[in-house]
Amino acid sequence: MKILIVDDEALVRRSLSRALKGKGHDVVEAADGNEGLQLWQNSKPDLVFLDVLMPGRTGPEVLKEMREQSEAKVILMSAFAGEHNMETALQMGANLFVPKPFEDIFAVVKMAEDLER
Amino acid sequence: MFRASTSEALPLLQTRRFSSILVQGSSDSEALEFLYKARTLQPMAPRLLIAEDLNEQEVREGINKAQVYRFMRWPLSEHEIWEQLELALQRHSMFLSRSLLLKESSHQNKQLEALTHSLEAMVEERTQYIEMSHHEESEKLNRERQLIRFIKDLATQTSFEDILAILRKELRKFHKMGDPILSFRLGGAKTFFLSFQSGHFTQTESASYFEFPKAAQVPSAELTRYFANHFGRPFIKAYVVPFELRLTSHLTSGQGEAILCIENSLNDKEMGPFVDFMSDRVRPLSMALDRVLLESQLSGFSYRWEKTFDGMRDPIAIVDIDYNVVRANRKFSDRFMHHKCYESFAHRQAACEGCPVPQAMKEGAPAAGQIQVDGRIYQVHSYPVLLDQSTRPTNVVNQYVDITQSRELYLRMLQSEKMGAIGMLAGHIAHELNNPLTGLRSLSQVLLQEADQGSNLHSDLVEIEKATARSQRIIKNLLDFSKGEDQPSEYISVDEVVERTLPMLKSALRTHRLEVDLETLGQTVFVEPHLLQQVVFNLINNACQAMKEAGRLSVRTRHDQGRIYLEIEDTGPGIPEDIRRRIFEPFFTTKKEGHGTGLGLSMSKSVIEKFGGTIEFRNVEPHGTCFVIVLPQRNAP
Known part of the structure; x- marks a missing residue:
């Protein structure tokens, strides 16, 4: 499975990437919204991990553009739990909402895999 | 001595004075006739008659008419004659002097009588006068007496x-x-x-x-x-x-x-x-x-x-330069006379801190200041009173405006504003921290998968993972804590609240030994968790601050007959007797200006009471304070 990770926090990208690669997935990483959209165009991923709050284009903005072209699965992540939840994420067209920090990275990976199945 | 015949003797008697006249007559009637004449001429000279024969009638006549002193019968010797004459003269001079005395004394008597008479008249007059004036005087006295009584009577009347x-x-x-x-x-x-x-x-x-x-x-x-x-x-x-x-x-x-x-x-x-x-x-x-x-x-x-004055809402008092209350309205105090204002109003032994009276006295201009009385805050306006036109006022009128409520509101507003700001800040910080923490924790979890079980690396990674997890909890608590109001009550155990709170106080607790003995995990209370958390936070924080040197902090929970007890005990100096009564008063603080609002304990009290509980404290031996919160146990339905 080809997976795109869009997050401005390097450690988040790195940890997710390590966990996903460990499960045998292809992973591409983008550090902000613009780069994310670009990689999205180029690599056509099956699943996107998208952070909400990023410099430049925010997660919801990126999501909106993606949704115009594709039905690929999107998991919205946020550390600012008060602002978003599962409900608002689904309304924006995301398939799943994961609050940060993760309790268990492998549980998140598991949920992502379940989503694709 | 002259010898003469009766005819010769008569002219002699007329010209000379004789001391005595002795007659020897041949004819007694002639002699008597002479003697009679002699008596008229010289009445004071004693007359003697020598006769040969005298009848009784002649003697009587001689005595009566001529006042003959002595009759002598002829013949008789010369010696006898002299003797008789001498005797007569003697008697005569005695008689003379006596009659003179008599005359004198009778004269004097007359004068005395006249004097007495006039004196009596005078006395009489005087007496009359005195009686009259006495009457007048007594009349006047009486009148005056009446007047005085009248004045006296009037003086005591009040209507x-x-x-x-x-x-x-x-x-x-x-x-x-x-x-x-x-x-x-x-x-x-x-x-x-x-x-x-x-x-x-x-x-x-x-x-x-x-x-x-x-x-x-x-x-x-x-x-x-x-x-x-x-x-x-x-x-x-x-x-x-x-x-x-x-x-x-x-x-x-x-x-x-x-x-x-x-x-x-x-x-x-x-x-x-x-x-x-x-x-x-x-x-x-x-x-x-x-x-x-x-x-x-x-x-x-x-x-x-x-x-x-009594109708006015604010206490008002007129106070002199020594803080003696001269007058005051009922709002000020029922018993102000002979008291200092700080005694009767503020129940203090000395002038209140912030009292504007000295300034108003000194400058002769209105001054204002804030004082605290029994947990209330008064804005005191001192207006100097110039009773006489001297340069310095001797009295001030103090108006005490109770600003407790407005100040409380203001401070609460400040507090909630501050808390709001802290909440926002905490939110941002939490977000900023959560991102790297997410990475850290996730990465350590990934690495844990890769590391060999039992290796040093593995156990190191376990510690890192735990630390990040703890950091996350702290941030979450901070977020919950600062979120403030609008959180619903829930059934939660006091132990859980304590456990959530302690990590936030790590730094405060650093120098002290912490003893935690929690035994009520199975029992719940029905409270707003963040409020109870604030109370626990306050009490532990206060306890830590009370212990200037390294001490021991005990946090214990237990339950007894449907009540949950939370005890927080420190080994600080304890709470002094004189402020024990006041520590739950709003704005009462022993901290320096700017280091505490004085709201912590009063808010804690109102929070606990809101949940149907009580908060009390006691001093413990050898030194220290133990706060005890009692909450009713409520189990989830």
């Missing part, structure tokens, strides 16, 4: 009724006297009448004006009519006396005047003593009535002032 009653009683002795009527004006348009109407003391008033006479007099027909109109009855004859109301006039800016009207039917002869009587009494009466009027006016004024 118009009593004063007029005294006058009324005095007037009775004149008969034909009506009751006195006092009429007065105090600047207003109204004229007041005080009288006895059918024996009862009555006050009436009239809006019509009549000029009062300025001297005592029988009133004009017009004035009589004025009285008659007012009382609705005829006034036949009266006497009016104006009174001088010096004190009252002073108070009513020169407007006070009064007259006394006494009805009477005295004739002209009786009028004199009555006028005297009245003129004696005008001044004391004036003064007494003036005094009573003044008292009634003043008490009216002071009553009005008192009511004005």
Whole structure:
């Protein structure tokens, strides 16, 4: 499975990437919204991990553009739990909402895999 | 000695004085005749007769007519004659001197008698005079005595009724006297009448004006009519006396005047003593009535002032330079006399901190300051009072405005604003921290998968993972804690709240030994968790601050008969006796300005009470304080 990770926090990208690669997935990483959209165009991923709050284009903005072209699965992540939840994420067209920090990275990976199945 | 015949002797007797005359006659009748003549010529010379024969009749005649001193019978010797003569002379000189003395004394007697007589007259006159003047004096004394008694009686009276009653009683002795009527004006348009109407003391008033006479007099027909109109009855004859109301006039800016009207039917002869009587009494009466009027006016004024001040919402007191309360309204204190303001109002032993009185006294200008009394905060406005025109005020009027509520509101607003800001800040920080923490924790979880179980790397990674997890919890708590209101009550165990709170106090607890003994995990209370958390946070934080040196902090929970007990005990110095009563008061703080709002414990108390619990504290041995929170146990339905 080809997976795109869009997050401005390097450690988040790195940890997710390590966990996903460990499960045998292809992973591409983008550090902000613009780069994310670009990689999205180029690599056509099956699943996107998208952070909400990023410099430049925010997660919801990126999501909106993606949704115009594709039905690929999107998991919205946020550390600012008060602002978003599962409900608002689904309304924006995301398939799943994961609050940060993760309790268990492998549980998140598991949920992502379940989503694709 | 002369010898002569009777005829020769007669002219001798006329020219010379003899001490004695001795006659020896041939004819006794002739001798007697001579002696008789001799007696008329020289009555003081004793006369002796020598006769040969004397009958009784001749002797009687000789004694009676010629006052012959001694008869001698012839013949007799010369010696006998001399003897007789000498004796006669002796007797004669004795007689002479005696008669002279007698004469003198009788003369003196007469003079004495005259003197006595005139003296008696004088005494008589004097006595009469004295009696008269004594009568007059006693009359005068009596009059004065009566006057003094009258004045004395007046001096002790405090009402118009009593004063007029005294006058009324005095007037009775004149008969034909009506009751006195006092009429007065105090600047207003109204004229007041005080009288006895059918024996009862009555006050009436009239809006019509009549000029009062300025001297005592029988009133004009017009004035009589004025009285008659007012009382609705005829006034036949009266006497009016104006009174001088010096004190009252002073108070009513020169407007006070009064007259006394006494009805009477005295004739002209009786009028004199009555006028005297009245003129004696005008001044004391004036003064007494003036005094009573003044008292009634003043008490009216002071009553009005008192009511004005008592009606005010704020405590007000007039205070002198030594903080003695001169006057105060009821709001200030019921017992202020002979007390200092800080004693009666603030229950202190010394001037309150922030008192503006010294400044107002010093500068002679209004000053303001804030003082704390029994947990309330007063804005004190001190207005200097210049009673005399000296340069320094001796009194100030203090107005105490209770600003507790507004200040509380203000501080609460500040607090909630601050908390709001902290909440926002915490949110941002949490977000900023959560991102790297997410990475850290996730990465350590990934690495843990890869590391060999039992290796050093693995156990290191476990520690890292735990630390990140703890960091996350702290951030989450911080977020919950700062979120403030609007969180619903829930069933939660006190132990959980304590456990959530302790990590936030790590730094405060660093220097102290922490003993945690939680035994109520299975029992819940129904509270708003973040509020209870704030209380626990406050109490532990206070306990840590109370321990200046390294100490021991114990946090214990237990349950007993449907109640959950949370005890937080420190080994600090304990709470001093003098502030024990006040520590739950809002704004009471022992911390320095800016280091505490003084709201912590009062808010804690109100929070705990809101949850149906209590909060108390006790000092513990050897030193330290233990706060005990008791909450009702509530199990989830």
